[in-house]
Amino acid sequence: MSTRTKIRFIINPTSGTSSRVDVEARIQEHLDRRKYDHSVVFTERAGHAPELARAAAGEGVEIVVAVGGDGTMNEVARGLLHTETALAILPKGSGNGLARHLGIPMGLEGALRVINKGKTTTIDSGQINGHPFFTTAGIGFDAYISSVFAGNKKRGLQTYVELVMKEVRNYRHLPVIASINGNTLDTDCFVMAFANAAQYGNNAYIAPAADIRDGLLDVCLVRRLDLVKALNLSYCMLTKQLANADSAEYFKTERVTVEAEEEMMYHADGEYLGKASEFEVKMLPLSLKVLVP
Numbered sequence: 426m427s428t429r430t431k432i433r434f435i436i437n438p439t440s441g442t443s444s445r446v447d448v449e450a451r452i453q454e455h456l457d458r459r460k461y462d463h464s465v466v467f468t469e470r471a472g473h474a475p476e477l478a479r480a481a482a483g484e485g486v487e488i489v490v491a492v493g494g495d496g497t498m499n500e501v502a503r504g505l506l507h508t509e510t511a512l513a514i515l516p517k518g519s520g521n522g523l524a525r526h527l528g529i530p531m532g533l534e535g536a537l538r539v540i541n542k543g544k545t546t547t548i549d550s551g552q553i554n555g556h557p558f559f560t561t562a563g564i565g566f567d568a569y570i571s572s573v574f575a576g577n578k579k580r581g582l583q584t585y586v587e588l589v590m591k592e593v594r595n596y597r598h599l600p601v602i603a604s605i606n607g608n609t610l611d612t613d614c615f616v617m618a619f620a621n622a623a624q625y626g627n628n629a630y631i632a633p634a635a636d637i638r639d640g641l642l643d644v645c646l647v648r649r650l651d652l653v654k655a656l657n658l659s660y661c662m663l664t665k666q667l668a669n670a671d672s673a674e675y676f677k678t679e680r681v682t683v684e685a686e687e688e689m690m691y692h693a694d695g696e697y698l699g700k701a702s703e704f705e706v707k708m709l710p711l712s713l714k715v716l717v718p
């Protein structure tokens with residue numbers, strides 16, 4: 426019987442720019458095949474990866490690799506929650522928030538080297554209205570941007586920044602009542618972001634001090650925003666200074682509930698999830714095994 430570790434690559438063929446052939450060839454070339462017994466499957470549609478990941482865990486595959494961006498990572502990781510199967514990431518998207526947080530190299534070859542070493546740890550995950558997230562979730566402006574970005578054919582950081590700068594003028598804060606750490610906050614909300622990892626992706630740090638193993642959400646509240654504050658916030662995000670920015674407030678907590686006067690948009694890991702007027706956001710401590718450098 427083979428003593429090699431079973432590993433399965435789940436590839437989203439629609440994410441990123443490298444072709445199927447490229448990725449499979451790189452895996453063949455750089456994966457340590459004395460150590461690993463590998464298989465490769467491709468997703469056929471959105472929402473397919475959680476099924477593929479759950480099936481792999483059920484078959485006793487020890488490591489499942491999400492090959493794609495944060496959307497694919499979220500779907501694969503969702504299927505592996507609370508199992509003994511570890512998630513690995515070959516980043517192929519434009520944001521790659523979890524891979525960057527964990528220090529996984531952005532190139533396929535470097536990321537495969539991390540897989541070859543095979544070092545694992547366990548991280549927290551979050552839930553927003555029952556939907557799992559691993560980097561960030563949010564209500565308000567960041568979810569609105571996710572909804573516009575989802576319908577945008579062009580990807581990448583520049584498109585994203587252009588979109589934020591254009592839309593910041595069109596989006597308005599809404600009144601909410603939030604319960605954080607047992608304290609009730611009656612406030613305006615332009616955006617409330619819930620961070621498990623430190624960044625949204627693309628090295629935009631929403632919660633520079635976030636610890637992905639502490640069982641706590643880092644909550645960032647921006648009550649109101651105008652263009653000048655938006656520029657300041659963007660600068661602070663890219664320079665890891667958001668925790669000290671005047672226009673944002675920070676809390677660490679296990680659970681948050683929010684009641685909004687009007688329905689607000691929400692997202693998980695950048696995937697737009699629709700609108701709701703009540704939210705429950707909580708942590709699932711140490712719920713996912715992952716491969717790390």
Ligand SMILES: Nc1ncnc2c1ncn2[C@@H]1O[C@H](COP(=O)(O)OP(=O)(O)OP(=O)(O)O)[C@@H](O)[C@H]1O
Pocket residue numbers: 437438439440441468469470471472473493494495496497498500517518519520521580581695696
């Ligand atoms: N075979 C497929 N056909 C169409 N959509 C897919 C398929 N497989 C996965 N998806 C969907 O593609 C979406 C985008 O994937 P992902 O975020 O990984 O790539 P990306 O958009 O290129 O990356 P980024 O968001 O970092 O720019 C996911 O939410 C997933 O549901």
